[in-house]
Structure formats: structure tokens, C-alpha cells
Amino acid sequence: MAGADPTLQQYRRRQRVWDALESRYVVHLVLFLAVLFIILPIVWMFITSLKTRQGVLSPAYLPLEPTLAAYDRALFDRGFWRAVVNSVIVASVSTAIVMVLGTPAGYVFSRFRFRFDNAVFVFVLFTRLFPPIGLVTPYYRIVSTFGLLNTKTGIIIANVYLWLPLVIYIMRNFFITIPTALDEAARVDGCTKIQAFRHVVFPVVLPGFAAGTILTFLYSWREFLFAFTVSTDLRSMTIPVATFLFVGDAGIDWGAMAAAAIVAVIPSALVVVFFQRYIVVGLTGGMKG
Amino acid sequence: MATEDFRGDVGPHGSGVTGWISDWVNDHIRTVLLGPSLVALFVVFIYPAIMLVWLSLQNTRGFGETFEPTYNYGRIFGDPTFWNAVENTLVYSFGSLFVSVAVGLVVALALNKLADDYLRDTYTTLILLSWAVPLSIVGVTWRWMFNGQLGVVNRVLLDLGLLSSSFSWLTSSSTAMGVVVLADSWSRIPFAAIVLLAGLQSIPQEMYDAAKIDGATTWQTFRHVTLPYLRPSFFVAGLITWMFAFRAFAIPFSTTGGGPGGATETLAIYIHRFGIQLLDYGFASAVAVFLVSVTLVVAAGYVYFILERMEEIEV
Numbered sequence: 001m002a003g004a005d006p007t008l009q010q011y012r013r014r015q016r017v018w019d020a021l022e023s024r025y026v027v028h029l030v031l032f033l034a035v036l037f038i039i040l041p042i043v044w045m046f047i048t049s050l051k052t053r054q055g056v057l058s059p060a061y062l063p064l065e066p067t068l069a070a071y072d073r074a075l076f077d078r079g080f081w082r083a084v085v086n087s088v089i090v091a092s093v094s095t096a097i098v099m100v101l102g103t104p105a106g107y108v109f110s111r112f113r114f115r116f117d118n119a120v121f122v123f124v125l126f127t128r129l130f131p132p133i134g135l136v137t138p139y140y141r142i143v144s145t146f147g148l149l150n151t152k153t154g155i156i157i158a159n160v161y162l163w164l165p166l167v168i169y170i171m172r173n174f175f176i177t178i179p180t181a182l183d184e185a186a187r188v189d190g191c192t193k194i195q196a197f198r199h200v201v202f203p204v205v206l207p208g209f210a211a212g213t214i215l216t217f218l219y220s221w222r223e224f225l226f227a228f229t230v231s232t233d234l235r236s237m238t239i240p241v242a243t244f245l246f247v248g249d250a251g252i253d254w255g256a257m258a259a260a261a262i263v264a265v266i267p268s269a270l271v272v273v274f275f276q277r278y279i280v281v282g283l284t285g286g287m288k289g
Numbered sequence: 290m291a292t293e294d295f296r297g298d299v300g301p302h303g304s305g306v307t308g309w310i311s312d313w314v315n316d317h318i319r320t321v322l323l324g325p326s327l328v329a330l331f332v333v334f335i336y337p338a339i340m341l342v343w344l345s346l347q348n349t350r351g352f353g354e355t356f357e358p359t360y361n362y363g364r365i366f367g368d369p370t371f372w373n374a375v376e377n378t379l380v381y382s383f384g385s386l387f388v389s390v391a392v393g394l395v396v397a398l399a400l401n402k403l404a405d406d407y408l409r410d411t412y413t414t415l416i417l418l419s420w421a422v423p424l425s426i427v428g429v430t431w432r433w434m435f436n437g438q439l440g441v442v443n444r445v446l447l448d449l450g451l452l453s454s455s456f457s458w459l460t461s462s463s464t465a466m467g468v469v470v471l472a473d474s475w476s477r478i479p480f481a482a483i484v485l486l487a488g489l490q491s492i493p494q495e496m497y498d499a500a501k502i503d504g505a506t507t508w509q510t511f512r513h514v515t516l517p518y519l520r521p522s523f524f525v526a527g528l529i530t531w532m533f534a535f536r537a538f539a540i541p542f543s544t545t546g547g548g549p550g551g552a553t554e555t556l557a558i559y560i561h562r563f564g565i566q567l568l569d570y571g572f573a574s575a576v577a578v579f580l581v582s583v584t585l586v587v588a589a590g591y592v593y594f595i596l597e598r599m600e601e602i603e604v
Contacts, residue, residue: 105325
């Protein structure tokens with residue numbers, strides 16, 4: 001749109017185009033198309049998961065006789081239910097460890113000056129920005145040395161590495177928004193420093209803590225690279241890894257694969273629907289502006 | 290909390306062992322609250338990172354490990370499949386960056402125009418759904434949609450008369466790359482949109498009022514008010530999107546497995562192939578050191594930017 005001084009006429013024409021673009025109808029049309037683009041792949045997976053084996057191969061768009069057979073096949077014939085249990089355990093334990101370690105650390109970074117404090121904080125950011133794929137090879141070596149291949153512990157440790165720096169950073173940003181006067185008032189009232197943190201400042205930052213918890217849980221739930229590297233059997237496999245069970249020599253059981261995918265998506269989707277605001281806050285993690 | 294009257298033999302936190310512990314904790318609050326995290330990071334990050342550098346200096350082909358510092362690094366640059374992976378990674382990461390930030394901007398502008406909060410939340414929730422799908426599932430989903438025989442994309446195009454016969458998207462190299470970039474963008478659009486929307490919402494209304502009073506056209510307002518204010522958000526959304534696409538493993542791996550013929554093999558898949566599948570730890574580690582270096586040079590700029598921001602927040 002760059003040009004030397006446009007004439008008045010050109011100005012008016014452009015103005016009209018832009019005003020049209022700003023109209024309510026265009027806004028809704030854009031959003032409608034965007035939503036369509038976002039949800040159609042998920043909807044298609046859902047439709048596929050309801051089809052019979054023959055239905056998947058037929059050119060019909062909708063399942064002619066909707067059935068849960070694919071779910072039954074996935075969950076029980078192939079033992080996918082074990083992956084669901086593993087995922088719940090791995091995500092819960094990882095989230096608990098990361099939140100318990102990361103929240104106090106974020107508090108310290110938001111409140112106290114100490115020697116090399118900036119350097120230590122930059123180190124935490126650095127850990128967050130380090131590409132995880134870089135650590136996969138040595139991690140595999142270490143995990144096998146300690147006999148943790150095919151264990152949930154191996155996957156949980158990886159999750160702690162992946163999300164702890166993120167939580168420290170997010171929690172620090174939440175604590176920063178709370179005036180230090182609050183801590184000082186608590187100290188004047190006779191609280192110890194720990195009590196000021198636990199009973200006075202922490203309750204105020206609870207929404208942030210919830211955002212961090214939800215985000216960590218989702219991230220641990222969906223983590224693929226390390227889980228895929230560490231686990232090769234159903235004793236420790238999480239859902240994202242176990243979907244590959246349906247790729248066999250005889251081809252791919254698309255119905256079961258789709259059912260597994262829907263099982264993986266349901267909790268994430270529910271969290272998004274119910275905690276949308278928290279996620280938005282978490283994603284922009286204290287990125288003010 | 291000690292509520293008893295103050296007596297000489299009682300410290301500020303009560304008497305006995307608990308009092309002493311409480312005292313110690315109070316005096317070493319930073320160590321107590323931050324120490325565990327740093328110890329954890331040391332175990333789960335620094336130790337493997339040192340191991341990475343050490344492994345990259347070993348010759349691990351065949352049996353045993355011998356210390357040959359230049360062996361793997363020498364091999365990298367002579368390997369044609371390495372350069373193929375670098376090229377794929379660049380196409381993939383920049384493709385995903387442009388698509389997600391462009392679409393994200395349009396979505397953010399539209400969301401920002403909605404006056405009704407409830408409506409905006411509803412739309413945001415629907416758009417966030419693709420972000421909620423685990424990356425490996427994203428890959429599986431797109432692999433299924435673009436399947437040559439049974440894929441819904443072919444079916445729709447055939448029904449609309451846009452295709453005369455089924456086309457196998459994932460077995461020709463250029464379209465396979467297109468599909469994985471689209472799949473990657475699909476999962477990152479929500480993030481870009483939300484970061485840009487936060488940027489839009491932080492623009493003071495006075496700026497728009499002033500522009501109106503000055504008789505600025507809609508385009509001028511967008512060009513001279515909205516875009517300059519959005520610069521930091523563009524920077525954050527673009528950089529983070531690019532960084533994550535640059536290290537992408539799950540989406541290309543589960544969509545095409547790096548195929549056809551290595552056409553979508555990103556550096557991450559390349560590293561995984563050598564390190565985990567072929568067990569050539571040394572070479573995989575050397576390539577990983579290369580990938581990490583590139584990312585960190587870019588990330589250093591980002592950290593610098595964050596620290597700049599920190600000053601602002603703390604003032």
C-alpha cells in the first residue's frame with residue numbers, strides 16, 4: 001500500500017475498503033472461517049472414530065451406523081487403557097513436583113536480591129530456551145544407565161526438566177505484580193518470612209498458581225519426544241506414544257487410531273473450555289503487553 | 290506462630306528444636322525456597338548437557354567409545370543428508386512462522402473488534418482447541434486427512450470437481466512439506482493470535498481517539514498506531530513460534546516420519562534417527578550441539594529483550 005501521495009479519490013476509495021473490512025459481518029466471517037479451519041480436523045477424527053471398519057474405507061462422509069467399536073478395539077483389544085492410566089499418573093506427578101519446586105523459586109526471584117541473582121535467573125531462562133531435542137541422546141544414555149528405560153519415572157524426570165523453568169518464570173511474573181508492602185505488613189504482624197509467603201502472598205497469587213498448574217498438566221499430558229524415547233511398551237507408554245500401536249504390518253487401523261486421538265484430545269479440550277482464561281493468562285505468562 | 294508472651298529463653302520463633310529450625314529457615318529463606326529447584330535443574334539439565342558435549346567428542350561408531358574430538362564434527366559437514374535436514378528445517382520453521390503469525394494477526398484483529406466479552410471468550414475457546422491437541426496427534430490427524438486413497442481432503446476436492454483423480458499428498462516431496470508446514474501452523478495459530486491479541490488490548494484508547502481527531506484514515510491508524518504498538522508482540526509471537534518450529538519433532542515425525550525420501554526430515558528427526566535408532570550417540574550429539582548453538586544465538590537476543598522488559602516492570 002506504499003505509494004507517493006495518493007490523490008483524494010484514492011484516499012476515499014481506500015477508506016471505504018477499510019471501513020468495509022471493519023464491519024461486523026466481515027469480523028464474524030473471518031472468525032467463522034478461522035474456527036472452521038481449527039475444528040474441522042478434530043471433527044473429522046471424531047467422525048472417523050465412530051465409523052465401522054468398513055465405514056472408514058467407504059467414501060461416505062458421515063458414519064452410517066455410528067458405533068463405539070473403534071473405542072472398544074483401541075482401549076481393550078490393544079491395551080490402550082493402560083496408556084491412559086500412565087498418562088494420568090505421569091502428568092499428575094510431574095505437575096505436583098514442578099509446582100512445588102517452581103512456585104517458591106518464582107517467589108524468591110520476585111522478592112529477593114542476592115549475589116548473581118540476575119545470572120541465576122538468566123540461567124533459568126536459558127534452560128527454558130534450550131531445545132529439548134538436544135538433550136534426548138544423553139538423556140537416553142543416562143536413563144538406560146540407571147535402569148529407568150520403560151519406566152514412568154524416566155518420563156516424569158524429563159517433564160521436570162521441560163516445565164520447571166517455565167513455571168519458575170511464570171510464577172515469578174505473577175509474584176512481581178503483588179506489592180512487597182504485603183510481605184512487609186505480614187512481617188510487622190509477626191509472621192516469619194515463610195509464613196508471609198505461605199499465608200499472605202501465596203493466597204493472593206492463587207489464580208496464577210492455578211494457571212501454572214493447568215498449563216503444566218496439559219504440557220506433561222501431551223509431551224511426546226521424551227516419552228517416545230524412554231518407553232517402548234505399555235507398562236510406561238503415555239497416550240501420545242501409544243497411538244502408534246495402531247500402525248501394524250497390515251497397515252493402519254485408522255478407526256482405532258482416531259478413537260485413541262479423541263481420547264487424548266478430550267481432557268485437553270475440556271481444560272480449554274473450562275479454563276480458557278487461565279490458559280490465555282498462562283500462555284502470555286506475565287508478558288505484559 | 291508463637292503467641293505466648295516474650296520470655297528471655299525463647300527466640301523469635303518459639304523455643305526448642307522447632308524454634309531453632311524455624312530461625313534457620315528464616316535466616317536462609319532464599320536457600321530454602323530456591324535451592325531445591327536449582328538442585329533439580331542441575332540433575333535434570335546440567336548433567337545431561339555436559340554429557341551431550343562429552344558425547345559429541347567421542348567416536349561411537351561400532352563398538353566402544355574412543356575420544357576423537359574432531360571426528361563427529363568433521364563428519365557433519367560432509368554429510369549430504371545433514372544439509373538436506375538443515376534446508377528442510379529452515380523451510381519448515383519459516384513457513385510455520387509466516388503462516389501462524391499472519392493468520393494469528395487476522396484472528397487477533399477480528400477478536401479485538403468484538404465488543405461482547407462473552408462472544409470473544411467463545412471464539413477464543415474454539416480457536417484454542419487446536420492448541421490443545423497433542424502434537425503427535427496433530428501429525429496423525431493430518432496424515433489421515435491427506436491420505437492418498439481414503440483421505441477426506443481428496444474426497445472433498447473430488448466432490449467439488451477440483452481434482453480429477455486422487456492425489457497422494459504425502460508421497461511427493463513438495464506437497465508433503467506443504468502438509469507438515471500447514472499442520473504445524475494449525476497447532477501454533479492460537480498461540481500467535483493470543484499473544485497478538487494481548488498486544489492489541491494494551492494499546493491505549495487515547496491513541497485511537499487522537500488519530501480520529503487528526504482525521505486519520507482507518508489504514509493510517511492501523512499503519513501508524515496499531516502496528517508500531519504491536520512490534521513487541523510480533524517479536525515475541527514470531528520468535529517463539531519460530532524457535533519451536535525449528536526444533537519440531539512430533540509433527541513431522543508423526544505425519545510423514547521424515548519422508549518421502551527424507552523430504553520432511555527436520556534436524557530433530559535427523560538427530561533422533563542417529564542417536565536413538567542407529568545408536569550413533571557421538572554423531573547425534575555433535576548435530577545436536579549445532580542445533581542448540583543456532584537456537585541459543587537467537588535466544589540470546591530474546592533474553593536480552595526480556596531483561597530490557599524487566600527493567601520496565603520493576604521501575
